[in-house]
Amino acid sequence: MDKLITHSPILIIAIPLLAAFLTPLISRVNEKARDVLVITTLAFVEFLVIILARDIYANGIHIYTLGASSPTLTIPEQYMVPVRIILEVDAMSIFMGIISATVSLAAAVYSLSFMKEETGRDRFYTLLLLMIVGMFGMEFTGDMFNLFVFLEIASISGAALAAFRTRFTDAVEGGFKYIIISSAGALVVLFSVGIFYAQYNLLNIAALAQVIQYTMLDKIALALLVIAFAMKLGGVPLHMWVPDTYAAAPAGITAMLVVSSQACMYALFRVCFTLYGVTLNMATVGWIVIILGMLSMFVGVTMAIPQIDIKRLMSYHAISQSGYMLLGVGVGLAVLGNPEALATYGREAMSGGIFHIINHALYKGLLFLTAGALFYRTGTRDLNKMGGLGHNMKFTSIFFIIGALSISGIPPFNGFASKIMIYESVYRFNPILAVIAMLVSIITLASFTKAFQSAFTGPQLPQYKDVKEAPRSMLIGMGILASIIIFFSLFPGLIVGWIVYPAADALINQAIYISAVMGG
Amino acid sequence: MMVGIPFNVPFLAVAALIGIAFYIILSQRNLIKLVMGLGIMASGVNLFLVTLGYREGGVAPIYTHAPIERMVLPVPQALTLTSIVIAVATLALMLSMVVHIYRHTGSIDSEESRTMKG
Numbered sequence: 001m002d003k004l005i006t007h008s009p010i011l012i013i014a015i016p017l018l019a020a021f022l023t024p025l026i027s028r029v030n031e032k033a034r035d036v037l038v039i040t041t042l043a044f045v046e047f048l049v050i051i052l053a054r055d056i057y058a059n060g061i062h063i064y065t066l067g068a069s070s071p072t073l074t075i076p077e078q079y080m081v082p083v084r085i086i087l088e089v090d091a092m093s094i095f096m097g098i099i100s101a102t103v104s105l106a107a108a109v110y111s112l113s114f115m116k117e118e119t120g121r122d123r124f125y126t127l128l129l130l131m132i133v134g135m136f137g138m139e140f141t142g143d144m145f146n147l148f149v150f151l152e153i154a155s156i157s158g159a160a161l162a163a164f165r166t167r168f169t170d171a172v173e174g175g176f177k178y179i180i181i182s183s184a185g186a187l188v189v190l191f192s193v194g195i196f197y198a199q200y201n202l203l204n205i206a207a208l209a210q211v212i213q214y215t216m217l218d219k220i221a222l223a224l225l226v227i228a229f230a231m232k233l234g235g236v237p238l239h240m241w242v243p244d245t246y247a248a249a250p251a252g253i254t255a256m257l258v259v260s261s262q263a264c265m266y267a268l269f270r271v272c273f274t275l276y277g278v279t280l281n282m283a284t285v286g287w288i289v290i291i292l293g294m295l296s297m298f299v300g301v302t303m304a305i306p307q308i309d310i311k312r313l314m315s316y317h318a319i320s321q322s323g324y325m326l327l328g329v330g331v332g333l334a335v336l337g338n339p340e341a342l343a344t345y346g347r348e349a350m351s352g353g354i355f356h357i358i359n360h361a362l363y364k365g366l367l368f369l370t371a372g373a374l375f376y377r378t379g380t381r382d383l384n385k386m387g388g389l390g391h392n393m394k395f396t397s398i399f400f401i402i403g404a405l406s407i408s409g410i411p412p413f414n415g416f417a418s419k420i421m422i423y424e425s426v427y428r429f430n431p432i433l434a435v436i437a438m439l440v441s442i443i444t445l446a447s448f449t450k451a452f453q454s455a456f457t458g459p460q461l462p463q464y465k466d467v468k469e470a471p472r473s474m475l476i477g478m479g480i481l482a483s484i485i486i487f488f489s490l491f492p493g494l495i496v497g498w499i500v501y502p503a504a505d506a507l508i509n510q511a512i513y514i515s516a517v518m519g520g
Numbered sequence: 521m522m523v524g525i526p527f528n529v530p531f532l533a534v535a536a537l538i539g540i541a542f543y544i545i546l547s548q549r550n551l552i553k554l555v556m557g558l559g560i561m562a563s564g565v566n567l568f569l570v571t572l573g574y575r576e577g578g579v580a581p582i583y584t585h586a587p588i589e590r591m592v593l594p595v596p597q598a599l600t601l602t603s604i605v606i607a608v609a610t611l612a613l614m615l616s617m618v619v620h621i622y623r624h625t626g627s628i629d630s631e632e633s634r635t636m637k638g
Contacts (some may be wrong), residue, residue: 149606156610194596
């Protein structure tokens, strides 16, 4: 068991990678066996993530040095700096890991039925597992160049999955937009990695953070990184690809694309807090993140109102919700240099933002899955053509209600728990921001009421008389997410204490991250 | 390191390549040209990495053959190699998507082939 925990960071990345290339082989023998392989792999990864998380909460940061005689030997003898590839998993990384593992598992179970009619499903699962590898890699790596590599793995497989149903014109278009944005963003990231290497001869995040000077070149690199990750996470004004890609991708994949965008958000936070940390001009960068968040929040929700395509509507809400996370963590970043403000409301704002990441991944994942179930049974995403589906699709409509109430921040759902943390703390930072955030939440409710009313309520339409409930595996996938949402809604205090505060503290305490690799 | 030296020709080439690439990406409507723009951008970034590791008069960093005293830095070359491989995969994927877009809409003009707006 101890050995398993020691090696779990690399196993979490390596097992899906191996399984990804096994699936086409096993597919040739037996399709059922392949499905079993995919689901067991993901379940096992989920298990590893949970035991690793328990270890991290008990014993602190987990370091894994690839190729060293001992995994904790970060700096080889006769060297001053780490030269090997290091995976560094702290409470924030594992927090993102929990999100990726859970949502991917639900999405994969869901996809078993959803993709049943498609051809080339063996390649579908290969790509799906590769995308998971990319996300875990981005979250666990302690190395700037590896961040780029895993970002590209997640992007390429994500784009291929978004465009997987090539018979639809919009699917290919959405995938194409995603790959263009991703590869341009990733090249910008690579360029800034080059800038770091030129100045400090280092690639390791902790080693860089120790020596970084905040020179002109570092400022340029920071600007490039912020732009690249803001583009990848779909923040306004760089959000143009989000509705197209999310709407056109298969529903399970859309849920995973949301998590993949959040992995990019994690990378943004990691760069701001851990790489630059105390050298940063925090107020300015913090305000940039806050303004990015406010814009996303407001523009996202206003663009969502006129939408009639259900998945497009949800995609704009995804943009809007990521604004809350940026707002919460941005406030924390803005007061990072002021210990008093940080203690009174900064940490709370960051915790609210971070808690919102997991809540958003769960309820937005669930909502996209219900939208996929509607599409699977009715063949349309147009809200004007739907109606009265609540009569036949009872479970789907219950899941939709849970997701919609949660995203609108209605008590007692988990969306409310994280939003109230953001409101309270942001109000003490700047009341206007908190008021706008509440207003956005109300518009969100209005928009989802409209969506629910047009899809589920009303008399049964003749063309949907024979519509059946979604197939079982889709219900299981949605049920996994819905039950976690309900659990989070019942015990928000427990979750915040367990996983959210450690994650926020991990971002705040740069010194611990550095000393874990550099020693001393 | 080379960074300190102003107006170095390889760095000017890097700037030119990336500038051209951005111009193409922002101004061109032809999807193939867009993909070419990203290819040029990838080359620009790769050239940047290789140039960073260059030392005047250095030899290739092959340990069994090189005289120890003067080698170019091996790490940027490893990074570039990885980046080239990734760029090939991305370009292939993008081009295959352009083929699909052309089959569906009969056009590779980004304005004409768009189906989703608003």
